[in-house]
């Protein structure tokens with residue numbers, strides 16, 4: 001299967017080629033022909049599967065091919081996303097893939113001044129990428145006109161529902177023309193998602209690229225049992241001794257994320273934090289520093305990290321396990337993306353062992369337990385830590401990367417797909 005055989009415009013094929021993609025990913029191979037044919041789609045695809053290009057490429061194709069339907073410069077496609085970061089990322093993808101077409105796009109999201117967005121909308125745009133709340137602000141101020149939308153995309157629909165956007169989404173849908181194409185992407189299927197799909201989609205094609213609620217197979221997963229107060233020392237040790245070049249660390253609370261960032265820096269590890277209490281400028285800076293290698297560790301809360309697209313992220317750490325097992329799947333989906341191998345490490349304190357069991361039940365497999373290594377560190381706060389309970393013979397922590405994943409035995413360098 002090649003991109004050429006999918007029937008996309010030459011301008012899009014050129015952009016795809018420049019992105020370095022050789023073959024379509026499974027979700028792209030399945031979704032692109034159906035979307036080009038005008039069908040509604042319900043796709044069960046996690047982040048990292050190439051889903052963004054899977055809907056962006058055919059969406060651009062259809063808008064371009066149907067240019068005669070243009071109504072002034074009112075938007076003809078609306079991509080709804082749960083977070084600001086995802087809006088920025090999807091906006092970048094639209095620009096990248098559409099660079100040889102004369103279509104305009106605009107990302108609109110909260111946390112930043114609304115005025116530049118109003119100016120941009122006045123100038124006109126073909127594709128709107130928006131978070132629901134800010135989009136409704138624009139609708140209220142009559143700066144966004146949704147009457148000419150031909151294609152609606154709900155990206156990470158499950159996360160939008162988790163974040164309480166259902167009423168906003170309903171209000172937005174009411175503002176759209178009845179006749180339109182609908183594309184819905186969700187990593188998991190809850191009752192609510194099914195209900196939304198039934199209301200929204202007409203005779204949809206279902207696309208499933210990974211087993212439901214299953215992590216991408218390319219991720220080697222392991223868990224350390226460790227007391228809460230020893231987690232920080234273990235984490236610093238793993239990063240330093242394994243020479244991890246880049247690690248995304250999940251924390252449950254904003255306060256905890258800030259504290260851990262400071263502690264890592266005290267341990268000599270460059271770190272940033274990303275969560276809802278940070279300004280948009282601070283979040284963007286932390287993400288850029290992380291992507292460009294100026295910091296090794298990015299500490300994030302669940303919501304802030306949603307949908308982050310970081311090329312070939314090698315390590316993900318669950319500093320605290322999520323309360324909802326499906327969130328574990330989302331989290332480790334940050335690594336092992338688009339064919340690259342990844343390592344997901346969980347630090348599990350005794351009070352979290354029930355959560356780990358729940359996760360294993362959802363995964364339908366056991367996560368490898370690793371014995372906590374002896375830690376020798378110059379930092380007085382990072383003294384010897386021991387496994388509780390001891391599980392198996394002690395091994396160097398960096399062995400974790402050898403397990404369960406082909407090609408995962410390389411040194412701790414960033415991997416290229």
Ligand code: AMP
Pocket residue numbers: 020021022023024025028046047048049050051052053309310311337338
């Ligand atoms: P997504 O699932 O949309 O977040 O995409 C995950 C990553 O896969 C992004 O970094 C894309 O640049 C990359 N990607 C998308 N399509 C392909 C492809 N056909 N071949 C290789 N990489 C891809």
